[in-house]
Amino acid sequence: MTRTNGWRGAFQVSSSWVFSSSVFSLVVLVAGLGFGQAEAGPEEGGHEVQVWAGGGHSVPGGTSRTGIFDLGLRYGWVITGAHLPGILRGRFEYAVDAVPAYLIFQPANTAYGVGFNPLGLKWNFERRGRISPYLELSGGTLFSDHNVPTGTDTVNFTSAAALGTHVLGAKYNWSVEVRYLHISNAGLATANPGLNTVQVRLGVGKFWRK
Secondary structure, eight states, X not given: OHHHHHHHHHHHHHHHHHHHHHHHHHHHHHHHHHOOSOOOOSXXXXXXXXXXXXXXXXXXXXXXXXXXXXXXXXXXXXXXXXXXXXXXXXXXXXXXXEEXXXXXXXXXXXXXXXXXXXEXXXXXXXXBTTEEEEEEEEEEEEEESSOSSTTSOSEEEEEEXXXXXXXXXXXXXXXXXXXXXXXXXXXXXXXXXXXXXXXXXXXXEEEEEO
């Protein structure tokens, strides 16, 4: 039984990664073919606004058999010019997200929640044509109408790491990313198994300078 569960867990991780990578590649290809002249992208002193949506499934290391969908709004500030050498060269951006819709699909129920992510640390690598890749770390809170996970608490904290890219267009840009999201009550409840998910997130937005 233990060996079977291990194989099942490994298969879930592999399937999630293959699916995420496939969607990531497909969206970049389609979006890249569909745009005309690209916008400037992230620049020092610039701003970002975006609407995004993401979805994924739980992976081993926490509560299992749980799906998640979230929808949010982002505002970001590109704080620095280009720094670091070679492939690491890029610009630092600080961002905040309002998340008016969380749906957590648990075996016992479907929880609805809202969230706020006041900490978004984003490194925008140097653009390559229309492609503007980035790496991000973020954190925030989640408030739900049912305990998440079941039997824990309705107040949770979130932390995430993401790798993605903007595909720059003439007026707007698309983004696609693979995101690892951890949800935990940080000891507010006695039970704290946590919830780990791998998600694909898509967004549409704009960079501009005032």
